[in-house]
Amino acid sequence: MIAQQYLDKWTNLHVLAIGEAMLDCYLEGTSNRLCREAPVPIVDISSLKDVPGGAANTAANIARLGASVSFLSVIGTDLEGDRLKRTLQERGISTHNLIASTQRQTLLKQRISSDSQLLLRCDRGSTENIDPQIENQLIENLNRLYPTCDATVISDYGGGILTPRIIQTIAQLQTQYPRTIVVDSKQLKNFQSVNITAIKPNYQQAIQLLEISALKGKERIQQIVDRGAKLLDLINTQLAAVTLDAEGAIIFERNNPPYIIPSHPTSNSQATGAGDTFVSGLTLALAAGAAGKLAASIASATAAIVVTQPGTTTCSLSALHQSLSGNQKLVVSRESLVTSIQEHRNWKHKIVFTNGCFDLLHLGHVTYLKQAKQLGDILIVGVNSDESIRQLKGANRPVNCLSDRLAILSALESVDYVIPFAESTPSELIKIIRPDIYVKGGDYTPEMLPEVPLIEELGGEVKILPYVSNISTTAIVNRIYQTFSKLPSI
CATH class of the missing domain: 3.40.1190.20 (Ribokinase)
Incomplete structure (x- = not known):
């Protein structure tokens, strides 16, 4: 490391x-033939x-x-x-x-x-x-x-x-x-x-x-x-x-x-x-x-x-991260993702896909990912890049860099593969994975997800899992900032 x-x-x-x-x-x-003018x-x-x-x-x-x-x-x-x-x-x-x-x-x-x-x-x-x-x-x-x-x-x-x-x-x-x-x-x-x-x-x-x-x-x-x-x-x-x-x-x-x-x-x-x-x-x-x-x-x-x-x-940076970390769950490229997906299709595995920032991993994430895995055989997690999180959450995020977030998610038994993505939505990953089930947490509704039409077009199903109340990364980060702001200056 x-x-x-x-x-x-x-x-x-x-x-x-x-x-x-x-x-x-x-x-x-x-x-499979020779030229007539020369051998x-x-x-x-x-x-x-x-x-x-x-x-x-x-x-x-x-x-x-x-x-x-x-x-x-x-x-x-x-x-x-x-x-x-x-x-x-x-x-x-x-x-x-x-x-x-x-x-x-x-x-x-x-x-x-x-x-x-x-x-x-x-x-x-x-x-x-x-x-x-x-x-x-x-x-x-x-x-x-x-x-x-x-x-x-x-x-x-x-x-x-x-x-x-x-x-x-x-x-x-x-x-x-x-x-x-x-x-x-x-x-x-x-x-x-x-x-x-x-x-x-x-x-x-x-x-x-x-x-x-x-x-x-x-x-x-x-x-x-x-x-x-x-x-x-x-x-x-x-x-x-x-x-x-x-x-x-x-x-x-x-x-x-x-x-x-x-x-x-x-x-x-x-x-x-x-x-x-x-x-x-x-x-x-x-x-x-x-x-x-x-x-x-x-x-x-x-x-x-x-x-x-x-x-x-x-x-690629992700390939080098994987090489140096020995993390076998990290998918290093979209080319290797295609290969892995095909192998699981050959075994008739049901593939579940979800995505998110997963900045500070908490109980809500762990529960959600465990439930997602139970819906199929293979759980693939798309993880937002640092820059895409900054665009979504602001300049102070993420708290944890991409390599740390990938390593922590990979340590969860429920997660089979993690793959980073830099786009604003995971649509390109969805086209490659063609998941049987696309999962999001209960803080979303199908109407809020621009990926839903693509999932349905590809023959997949969208599942909204129960939201673990009173737990969110943003709330945790805000509590940390509030705590430090109250500490006396030295």
Whole structure:
């Protein structure tokens, strides 16, 4: 639970992300015949999926982990640039600071797969340094945004965005406005003048910096461990997280012994973007105040989640909460909710659904949830996010943060699953769950519930359970405030 307190803190952070924006495109199909022109497979494409790649994936991870992000990059005035902007907007990331240049092609990585087997990757886009005019626009955006951020993450893929002038500007801003700053770059030596908090080289980048030969397998661990102090000095950084794929990661921090984080083995086809996720988690944890060892462990947990999913993907805050808590009742995503619901449908289970804030859990809640469970086989509880509660109840609520409320509800025997939601109503969850019974407390009437028509349309039934009188969270909170207001001042 120590790690989770930092997850709650970083939802208030604003991160500046800068680097090469890429469009990752996945073309999936089937192949059961060869081309007549050459002995290559013919793939009948059945789906196309666009997702943010490169530094755009880093920005997407920061946003999905619950922090706010400003993303600085340069794209082309082309179809790929429009598609990339759309993927970012779909994830709630502003494209206001994306500079479109008529002189550049948007970076594109297009992967073609057959029955989930990667066959080919085609790359395209401008990689030369941005021209002085675009450079000036980017510097103007940096000067405007840097003082407003809590942390900066640099995702340098060597595509011409992080020019010497841009790096010099960042160094000057970091001197004037010291921030947590994490760098993931193929050319880390370019950032020696920047007062860096942490770097994340992979093995190849580390041995390039150290000017040593590559080894194989577990021999690499001792090779890097012996040179950790030199690595920190070479880049003038406080922390270095060297990722070694199957051998995990080694964390070096000044005045502390090296720390090895075990790996979570996966196929290479599922590791796309895991480094971006690691950097995002590391940046947020450090900016939230976590010590280096703990921050790296949190970052490793985020990467472990995404490597279990195909393609370029992101880690959600709820998934990370579940991973760190071991809470098996917490549903980490709506995709996993669909899977769980289908399993229970196969077993002919009657599903009951309810929702609420559940801010201060009291006797009324416990009684109500116990009665709800008795109406069916599986009880799913939708829980309002902190922000949605503030909108409903005011700035002083919730008393308990979302992760605490989810953990407490999960401890109740009557509750089978909890899932957070940020919308003003649980309608989207209802569409996924299609509950047999939708339950609300006696302080509601069917006429007060906008969800009733949807429930009935989906073939469900609405039940209003008896209200436990004289007990409510609002009343308890008011009594607490009244009690404290009467205490003598010291």
